[in-house]
Every structure is written in C-alpha cells, then in structure tokens.
Amino acid sequence: MNEQVGRFQELGRLMQNHGLEMITALVILIVGLFLTKWTVKKLREILGKFINNTATVSMVVNSVGVLLLGVVITASAMEVGARPGPMVAAMMIVVLSTIGIIVIFRPLIPTLPFKVGNTVKAGNLLGKVEATTVLNTRLRTFDGKTFFVPNRQILDDIVINYHFTKTRRIKIDVIIRYDQDLIKAKRVLEALMIEDARILPKPNPQVYVLELGLNGVRLGGRCWVNNLKFWVTQCEMLEKTKLRFDAEGIKFAYSQLEVSYRKEEDDWTEDLSPDTEMPEN
Amino acid sequence: MKLTEGMQLIAEGWIVKPEGFRVKFQQMTNGELVTGYSPPETDTPLDSDVTTWRYAWKLAMAASPEGDELHDGCLVNVTVVDEKGSPIRYYATGKPEIFNPSDI
Numbered sequence: 001m002n003e004q005v006g007r008f009q010e011l012g013r014l015m016q017n018h019g020l021e022m023i024t025a026l027v028i029l030i031v032g033l034f035l036t037k038w039t040v041k042k043l044r045e046i047l048g049k050f051i052n053n054t055a056t057v058s059m060v061v062n063s064v065g066v067l068l069l070g071v072v073i074t075a076s077a078m079e080v081g082a083r084p085g086p087m088v089a090a091m092m093i094v095v096l097s098t099i100g101i102i103v104i105f106r107p108l109i110p111t112l113p114f115k116v117g118n119t120v121k122a123g124n125l126l127g128k129v130e131a132t133t134v135l136n137t138r139l140r141t142f143d144g145k146t147f148f149v150p151n152r153q154i155l156d157d158i159v160i161n162y163h164f165t166k167t168r169r170i171k172i173d174v175i176i177r178y179d180q181d182l183i184k185a186k187r188v189l190e191a192l193m194i195e196d197a198r199i200l201p202k203p204n205p206q207v208y209v210l211e212l213g214l215n216g217v218r219l220g221g222r223c224w225v226n227n228l229k230f231w232v233t234q235c236e237m238l239e240k241t242k243l244r245f246d247a248e249g250i251k252f253a254y255s256q257l258e259v260s261y262r263k264e265e266d267d268w269t270e271d272l273s274p275d276t277e278m279p280e281n
Numbered sequence: 282m283k284l285t286e287g288m289q290l291i292a293e294g295w296i297v298k299p300e301g302f303r304v305k306f307q308q309m310t311n312g313e314l315v316t317g318y319s320p321p322e323t324d325t326p327l328d329s330d331v332t333t334w335r336y337a338w339k340l341a342m343a344a345s346p347e348g349d350e351l352h353d354g355c356l357v358n359v360t361v362v363d364e365k366g367s368p369i370r371y372y373a374t375g376k377p378e379i380f381n382p383s384d385i
Contacts, residue, residue, distance in 0.1 A: 194296045197328050201298065204288075229328070236331040243373040 032072030216253025301326025
C-alpha cells in the first residue's frame, strides 16, 4: 500500500515538474502523426496525377512518410528533454538504413508481372486484375466471376499480360474455294483492313496465301490495332469479311469429302442390297 | 519514284482511312426537316463503322415515320458519314445505304 502511495507521489512530483513538457510532447506526437498521415495521403494523390508508375509513387511517398515520422518522434522526444544531437543521429541512421535496404533488395523481391487494371491470362484464367495483396491477386473474369489466385501460383505459372504492349496483331484467316478469284479475294481483304478506322496504318495490313489446303486456299489477313480495341475490332473485322466476301461473290470453302466408288468385277459389294445376305466369316 | 514515295502515293490516293463515323439524319421539327448528326459534330466521332451502322439502324427503327406521313420527331434519310461528312458505303454490301429514305 505504502509502495503504491509512494509511486503516486513520485508521479505527482514528476507531473508537477515536467507535466507541461510531457503534455506538449504528447500533443506534438498526436498532431504530428495526423499531419504525417494527411501529408502522405495528399502527396500520393498529387504524385499519382503526374507519375503513372504506382510502384514509384509508393516508394517516394513511403520514404517521405518515414522521414516525417522520424521528425515528429524526434521533436516529441526533444520536448521531454532528450538531447537533439544523439536523437537526430539515431533517427537518421534508422531512416537511411531502411531506405538503403529497400533500394538494394527491391530488385531481388519477386514482383507480379502486371498492375491493377491489366487484362491478364494466368493459368486457365483470363480476366482483369482488380487488386493485389501480399498473398493473393483478385482477378475478375469476363463472365463476372471473382478469383483469388495465390501469388505463389502466379509466379510459378506462365502469365500473359495483354496490356504490356500498346498494340496487338489481328489475324483474319479465311479459306476460299479453288475456283474463286484469288487476287480479287486478296484485294477485298486488304481493302477491308485498310479502310477500318481502328486498324493502324503501320505496319501495313498484309494478306498472305497461307496454304493450298484440302478444301481450298487459305488466306491470312494480318493487321495491327491498339490493344484496348483488339477484341471488338477482331470480331467486327470477321463480320465485315464474311459480309463483304458474300457481297463480292467470293465463296468460302467448307469441309467436304469427295467419295469415289470404283466398281470391280469380283467385288461382292456390287450385289449389295437390303435383301442380300452378308457373307459370314 | 522511290519506294517511300510510292507508298505515300498509295496511302493518300488509294483507300483513304476515315478517322471516325457519325450518323447523319433528317429530323422532322415543327413541320420542317432539320439535318442533324449523332454524335454531334462537336463531339468525338465513333471509331467503328459496324457500331455506327447498327446505331443508325436502331435510330431509324425507333423513330421511323408512320406510312408516308412524317410526324414531328421522326427520322428520315438516316445514313452514316465519315468525320468530313461524306457518306460511306455500307460495310455489308459495299454500296450506299439509307434507312427510312424520303424524297421530301
């Protein structure tokens, strides 16, 4: 009991002698933490408008945040009597060490090969990246399902990032019959690609004869389009190709098999009719 | 003529790539036919002729005249033009196409 009373008396004396400094330090700490958080948030917003790279913005903002935190803690400690020299030196060492570790080891840390908003194919999943965390990636497929894919699985798998390049090639492969006008078909297909507003003029759209196949001549149209317009453009180019070929009277080939029957004298099948009995083995 | 000059000549003289498409129509307003565009000429044109033709057809169906009589708000002579206002051929037939044609 006496021990507790003694402690309270000691606390009372402490508050009497240094109470004002302690309260001021506490206020500096609380206000400083709020200000640091607010500054970091605003800085992130401002930098986000000028720098597209999210990782760079995060690194800069986090570094500034650590520095501000150090300043706040140092100021608060100085208010309660800590000597500024050793405090500043200690904080500087901690901050510089942290930044140094981040800069040195950052290239060694495995990073995901996409950003939020990219369309990717990871494993069997094709979708848009909605969010990434330390443990998993949230992927929304185009049929509306949300998948939480472990990052470990993504890092071990082949990933196609459809936003990595700005442009993408469209393939329009068609097969026309052998009796059709090949040159006319090439001209029509090339004109279709050139006159589309979304097809890029360079590289030039090209039409190749890819194969003299079993059913017909396979033509391949190749052109480039901005990545974001790829899918719709490809679908519409296929539609336009079908309709324009129809309008121009160019007939597509379709799978067919010609069967020739050669009649031989000793062939028992010549008498084959529903009433004929099948020979027994 | 150098190859680059030849390519330049082809690019400018063979098939001119349109930059965008608009639906051009005439709308009956207070007894008069007023020519309009969608999207308006001040807005960015659509980049797909397929989409624009589909849009034009839907507009024509939604505001088609009743018989020969043109009522207020109906759309006639609906077609698709490029960014310069020149009519473009219907991609399906390769020929000009006008929905709800009217001689008035």
